[in-house]
Amino acid sequence: MSDKPSGVYVYGLVGGTGAPALDEERGAVVAATLAPPRLLSCGDLTAIASDLIVLGDTALDTVMQDSRQAEALVLYHHAVLRAFVGEDTVVPFRFGTLFHDDGAVAGALDRSRDGLLETMRRVNDAIEWGVKVFVSRDRLGRRIEEETSAIAELKAEMARARKGTAFILKRRLQRLIEEESEQAIVGCLGTITDHLSRRARESAQCRLQPAEMHGRDDEMVLHMACLVDRGMELDFFTLIDDLREAYSGFGFEFDITGPWPPYSFSDCRLEGDEDAA
Amino acid sequence: MPLETGGGQDLALSDLLDRALDKGVVLWGEATVSLAGVDLVYVGLKVLIGSVDAVQRMRGAAPGGLPAAEADETA
Structure with missing residues (x-):
């Protein structure tokens, strides 16, 4: 051989x-x-x-x-x-x-x-970290049920309603919770993305992974790559901890992956040969 | 499907594949040996992500495993 x-x-x-x-x-x-x-x-x-x-x-x-x-x-x-x-x-x-x-x-x-x-x-002198954000729609929905006045009013109306009407109101309640949840997710992710982007030298969106890839029960709603200056990792981790604390009550969870070579920020195609097709 | 790496972090195979096979500098040229099979490799590896023992098997598949700088941090 x-x-x-x-x-x-x-x-x-x-x-x-x-x-x-x-x-x-x-x-x-x-x-x-x-x-x-x-x-x-x-x-x-x-x-x-x-x-x-x-x-x-x-x-x-x-x-x-x-x-x-x-x-x-x-x-x-x-x-x-x-x-x-x-x-x-x-x-x-x-x-x-x-x-x-x-x-x-x-x-x-x-x-x-x-x-x-x-x-x-x-x-130069930076390392890539991955941030994954998951949400439990059940936990978020329960939180929204507790805090949304329109939902409390609908529930009170349901309690007074006859059986047929109560069924319709229950459907309306479910729709309302879903709509409020979607709005909450969009709003929270906007704030989270903004915080992460400001703390990183550069950031990029990564593909969301399906459950069979990330292996968790909750839904992945954000996947970012952050280019963080070497030596600033602790600040970055502290930010993640703060975000985790602020959003856990709404059913959000955070995972950090890395350190990665900066794959997501070296994404360019270069012709290595003059005669290349 | 985590693979233990340094600092208590887990390296998920799916995260690695999304980066190493999909990002990073692509340097093409006449002097580059054709690796036309890379896309096929990616498909094959994606399928294997669902396999329970994939990561352990991968570790075993590379005699000597990972370089010392990485392996030391698994302790």
């Missing part, structure tokens, strides 16, 4: 030239191995790269289309960037950036230098 490198895998760029302590173990799966990461300098840009070794006669596409093998490589991709982001500014590349050799990496970096430097400045 051949163990010659099949290409040079690039995880992203790093601001400094120091490498964190990384395990000598490789990101290996059955048919492919990412060698321990090394730094590849190209002028004022430094890439974090590994040799990718595909064993034997296995085609690379075959490896990538095997979900279990691809999973392991995705996790290793993240683990490497995660180790670097603890120490320095990192510009993450999308999973799957692979070149023929070091010279091809250097050429591509050189040709996209301006865009890469701009991205590096954008995320």
